Amino acid sequence: MSDSGQAVFDRRIEAEQKIEPKDWMPADYRKNLIRQMSQHAHSEVIGMQPEGNWISRAPTLKRKMVLLAKVQDEGGHGLYLYSATETLNATRDEMNAALHSGKAKYASIFNYPALSWADVGAIGWLVDGAAIVNQISLQGTSYGPYSRAMIRICKEESFHQRQGYEIMIALAKGTPMQKAMAQDALNRVWWPSLMMFGPHDSASAHSGRSMQWKIKLRTNDDLRQSFIDQTVPQIKFLGLELPDPDIKWNEERGHYDSGEIDWDEFKRVISGDGPCNRDRIRHHKKALDEGQWVREALQAYHNKKASASAA
Amino acid sequence: MNNFSNSTLYNYLLGLADDALILGQRTSEWCSRGPFLEEDIALSNVALDYIGRARMFYQYAAEVEGKGRSEDDLAYFRDEREFSNLLINELPNYDFAFSMVRQYFLDVHACLYLQGLTASTDQHLAAIASKAIKESRYHLKRSQTWLLQLGLGTEESNKRMQTAIDELWGYTPEMFMMTETETQLSTAGIAVNRDNLLQQWTATVTADIRSADLQIPDQQWQVVGGREGKHSEHLGHLLAQMQILQRSYPGLEW
Numbered sequence: 001m002s003d004s005g006q007a008v009f010d011r012r013i014e015a016e017q018k019i020e021p022k023d024w025m026p027a028d029y030r031k032n033l034i035r036q037m038s039q040h041a042h043s044e045v046i047g048m049q050p051e052g053n054w055i056s057r058a059p060t061l062k063r064k065m066v067l068l069a070k071v072q073d074e075g076g077h078g079l080y081l082y083s084a085t086e087t088l089n090a091t092r093d094e095m096n097a098a099l100h101s102g103k104a105k106y107a108s109i110f111n112y113p114a115l116s117w118a119d120v121g122a123i124g125w126l127v128d129g130a131a132i133v134n135q136i137s138l139q140g141t142s143y144g145p146y147s148r149a150m151i152r153i154c155k156e157e158s159f160h161q162r163q164g165y166e167i168m169i170a171l172a173k174g175t176p177m178q179k180a181m182a183q184d185a186l187n188r189v190w191w192p193s194l195m196m197f198g199p200h201d202s203a204s205a206h207s208g209r210s211m212q213w214k215i216k217l218r219t220n221d222d223l224r225q226s227f228i229d230q231t232v233p234q235i236k237f238l239g240l241e242l243p244d245p246d247i248k249w250n251e252e253r254g255h256y257d258s259g260e261i262d263w264d265e266f267k268r269v270i271s272g273d274g275p276c277n278r279d280r281i282r283h284h285k286k287a288l289d290e291g292q293w294v295r296e297a298l299q300a301y302h303n304k305k306a307s308a309s310a311a
Numbered sequence: 312m313n314n315f316s317n318s319t320l321y322n323y324l325l326g327l328a329d330d331a332l333i334l335g336q337r338t339s340e341w342c343s344r345g346p347f348l349e350e351d352i353a354l355s356n357v358a359l360d361y362i363g364r365a366r367m368f369y370q371y372a373a374e375v376e377g378k379g380r381s382e383d384d385l386a387y388f389r390d391e392r393e394f395s396n397l398l399i400n401e402l403p404n405y406d407f408a409f410s411m412v413r414q415y416f417l418d419v420h421a422c423l424y425l426q427g428l429t430a431s432t433d434q435h436l437a438a439i440a441s442k443a444i445k446e447s448r449y450h451l452k453r454s455q456t457w458l459l460q461l462g463l464g465t466e467e468s469n470k471r472m473q474t475a476i477d478e479l480w481g482y483t484p485e486m487f488m489m490t491e492t493e494t495q496l497s498t499a500g501i502a503v504n505r506d507n508l509l510q511q512w513t514a515t516v517t518a519d520i521r522s523a524d525l526q527i528p529d530q531q532w533q534v535v536g537g538r539e540g541k542h543s544e545h546l547g548h549l550l551a552q553m554q555i556l557q558r559s560y561p562g563l564e565w
Contacts, residue, residue, distance in 0.1 A: 048343040055339050059556040059565035060383045061332075061366050065359060068339055072355035079348050117556060117565070170565055178563060283343070291346020293471070294407050297464025304463065 018144035041081035042106035050114035111274030118185035124164015190243035328368030329396035335361030387557035408471035415454035427503035462523025
C-alpha cells in the first residue's frame with residue numbers, strides 16, 4: 001500500500017505537480033516540511049521585534065505608519081505560514097513550544113539588535129531583499145499550501161524592500177551624520193544577511209533531501225550569489241562604501257566575488273548565543289504568557305455559547 | 312463672516328489630532344505583544360487608523376495656522392504642556408482588559424462624536440469624519456465583542472475587566488467636557504456639542520456592560536485636565552520616546 005503511495009508521490013514530484021495535505025507523503029518529507037515551514041513562520045514573527053523596536057520612535061508620522069504596516073504584514077506572513085504548516089498536522093502550540101525550547105530555529109539575522117533608525121532601512125532593504133530571493137524560488141516548491149503562501153507573501157515583500165531602500169536613500173542624501181548612520185547599519189546588517197541563505201551547499205545538512213523532493217529548488221550558495229549580484233549596484237547607487245573589501249566583479253564568472261562569511265559566528269548565533277537570542281524568546285514567551293488568560297477566556301466563552309445553543 | 316479666529320479652529324483641531332496620535336502611539340505598543348497573532352495584527356490595524364486620523368487633523372491644523380509648519384512639526388516639537396489630548400488616551404496599556412475597556416469607551420464615544428462631525432459646516436472636517444467613522448464603527452464592533460467575551464469568559468477575565476472599568480470610569484467624564492473653544496465652534500456649527508452625547512453614551516455603555524455580566528461603578532469620580540495640558544506623568548515618557556530623533560537632530564529629512 002505504502003509502496004504505491006510512494007510511487008504516486010515520486011511521479012508527482014518528478015512531474016512537478018504539487019503535493020496537497022491529503023495526499024500520501026513520506027514521513028521524512030512531512031517532517032522536513034514542518035521543520036522548514038515552521039522555521040519560516042517563526043522568522044516572520046520574531047522578525048517583528050527588531051523593527052518593532054523602532055515603531056514608537058519613527059522620525060515622522062508617515063514613516064511610523066509605513067513601518068507599523070510593514071511589521072503588521074510580517075505578522076500576517078507568519079499567520080499564512082503557521083496555517084500552511086497546520087495542514088501537516090502540526091499545531092500552533094507545538095510550534096511555539098519548539099520555538100521556546102530552542103528546538104525550532106528562525107532566521108539568525110533577527111538575533112542582532114536594531115540600534116539606529118538606519119537599521120530599519122537596512123533590514124527592509126537587505127533582510128527583506130534576501131528573503132525575496134529565497135521566497136521567489138520557493139513559490140515553485142512542491143508542497144501546495146507552502147507554494148501558495150509564498151506567492152502571496154512575495155507580492156507584499158517587494159513593498160517592504162522598497163520602504164527599506166527609501167529610508168536608506170533619504171539617509172544617504174542627508175547630513176554626514178545620517179550618511180554615517182546608514183553606513184554603520186549597512187556594515188552591521190550585511191554579513192548576517194548573507195548568512196540568511198544558510199551554510200555552504202557542501203555543509204548544509206538538509207539541502208540534499210530538500211532538493212531531491214523539490215521543497216528547495218535552488219541551492220544556498222546559488223541564492224546567496226544572486227542576492228550579492230543584485231545588491232552591490234544598489235550599494236553603489238546609495239554612494240556608500242562596500243561592507244566587504246573583497247567584493248569584486250569577476251568577468252569570467254559573470255558574478256561578484258566576495259569575502260568569506262564568519263561561519264563560527266553563524267554557528268554561535270544560530271545555536272542560541274547571539275546578541276539578542278534570549279531577548280527575542282523572552283519577548284515572544286512573555287506576550288504569550290500574558291495573553292493566556294485572554295485565550296482561555298475566549299475558549300470558555302465559545303464553549304458556553306456552544307453548550308447554550310446545544311441545550 | 313466667522314465670529315471666531317483661526318487660532319480657535321487651530322486649537323480645536325490640535326485637540327482632535329492629539330487625541331488620535333496619543334491613542335495610536337499607545338495602541339502601536341501592542342505590536343508583537345498581542346495575546347495571539349491574529350489579535351496582534353488587528354491591534355496594529357486600529358493603531359494605524361488612529362495615526363492616519365491624527366495626520367489628517369494635524370495637516371489641517373497646520374494649514375489653518377498658516378505658519379508653514381508641517382504635521383511632523385506639530386507632533387514632534389510640542390511639549391507635554393502643549394499637548395491637549397484627553398487623559399484617557401495617554402494612560403499605559405497595562406493589560407489587555409485595560410486596553411480593551413479604554414478602546415470600548417472611546418469607540419462608543421467616537422461613533423457618536425464623528426456622526427455629529429460629519430454634519431459640520433466645515434467641509435474639510437466633515438470629510439475627515441466621514442472617513443474616520445467607518446473605521447470607528449469597525450473598532451466598536453471589535454471592542455464590543457471583546458467586552459462580551461471577556462466579561463462572560465472566565466472568572467479571571469471577568470475580574471480583570473471589572474478592574475479596568477473601575478479604574479477607567481473616572482476618566483470618562485472628560486470626554487464630555489466642552490472647552491471654551493469648542494463651545495464657540497459648536498455654536499458656529501463646526502464642532503460637536505459633547506453635552507448632547509452623554510445620554511446616548513451612558514445608555515449604550517450601561518446596557519453593554521450589564522450584558523457582559525459586569526457592573527457600572529457606583530462611585531462617581533473624575534480626573535480631568537488634558538485639554539489644558541495638565542497631564543498624567545505618563546505622557547512625558549511617551550513623548551520623549553516618540554520625539555527623540557526629531558529633537559536630537561532637528562530640521563533633517565528622514
